[in-house]
Amino acid sequence: MRILLAPMEGLLDYRLRDTLTRVGGYDECVSEFIRVNDTLLPSHRYYRCVPELYNNSHTKSGVPVKVQLLGSDVNxxxxxxxxxxSLGAYGIDINFGCPAPTVNRNRGGAALLKEPNLMFSIVKAVRNAVPIHIPVTAKMRLGYDSTEHALICAKALEEGGAKEIVVHARTKVDGYKPPAYWDWIQKIVQSVNIPVVANGEIWTVTDAKRCKDISGCEDIMIGRGAVANPALALMIRNENNENLPWNEVKGILFSYWQKLETEMNHISRAGRIKQWLNYLSRQYKEAEIDFPIVKQYKSVDEFSNYFELPINSLWKM
Structure with missing residues (x-):
């Protein structure tokens, strides 16, 4: 089984990738999407979003990172x-799944699920432009407003040359509302001859097992579940239902706070901590108690005092 770490715009970026892959359990990561319009982007744009390119396209803990592109201009x-x-990417992933209205209005992400012929052309052009040793993969949803063209879209990606497809088991209109339709992923698995990775509503070890059983996929991708439970990948891999102690999770949160210190202003830095603590409240009672208090913090001193409580030294790095 392979476990992939998904991107989350505005939270699960290279900083959090570094933190979560240090906890362990991941085989591969995918970057946040880089929007491609009608120009060749400069190198610094890619390095800024995926600084792992400086490290042979791997996180500091050695997990490979694919660079994700989003756009509709084939050339x-x-x-x-x-x-x-040319910058040394481990792999290139193409985003056909983003449900954000601003992205879709500009003919990007999930909007292209209404145009399987264009999906085919984009994947084919990218595959032809990239050395054969660099994998080209794609992420899709089950459709835009229905599953009517799900199999057609998956087949278009395969025929275009995608080595693998990640399927988020909802349509664009479904957004992130439960449930995820894992049974539809199984239909895609049966219709293509390339690996399919299941994604959507995997929050626990039990969810991961059920998702694999229902979808027929060996491999999974997790995003929100990984943020809510930093050890989820390890737990799934080891079939262990025991969460990390809250003190250790708080240590991981503190490590992340320190990581943000040199790269973000205080307001943005505080916002990231509040976001993550809110996700952690899904799995940890302590986070549920702390979140309404911490979300009112405005000063660095308040956050410093919060993190001065006992923290596992393992995460002071």
Whole structure:
């Protein structure tokens, strides 16, 4: 089984990738999408979003990171894919799943699920522009407003040359509302001859097992579940239902706070901590108690005092 770490715009970026992959259990990560419009992006744009490119496209703990591109201009996507490859990308992933209205209005992400022929052309052009040793993969949803074209879209990605497809088991209109339709992933698995990775509503070890059983996928991708439980990948891999102690999780949160210190202003830094603590409240009673208090903090001193409580020294790094 492979466990992939998903991106989350505005939270699960390279900083949190570093933190979560240090906890362990992941085989691969995918970066936040980089929007490609009608120009060849400069190298610094890619390095800023995926600084792992400086480290042979791996996190500091050695987990490979694919660079994700999003766009609808076939030639421009190919040119940028070639550029990313020249920077040493481990792999290139193409986003056909983002449900954000601003992205969809500009003919990006899940909006392209209404145009399987264009999906095919984009993947084919990217595959042709990238050296054969660099994998090209894609992420899709079950459709835009229905599952009517799910199998057609998956087949288009396969025929375009995608080595693997990650399927988020909801349509664009479904957004992130439960449930995830894992049974539909199984239909896609049966319709293509390339690996399919299941994604959506995997919050626990039990969810992961049920998802694999229902979808027929060996591999999974987790995002929100990983943020809510930093050890989820390890727990799934070891079939262990025991969460990390809260003191250790708080130590991980503190490590992240320190990581943000040199890169973000205080307001943004505080916002990230509040976001993560809110997700942690899904799995930890302590976080549920702390969140309404911490979300009112405004000063660095308040956060410093919060983190001065006993913390496992393992995460002071």
């Amino acid at each position: 421009c996507m190919a040119e940028n894919a070639s550029k990313v490859a």
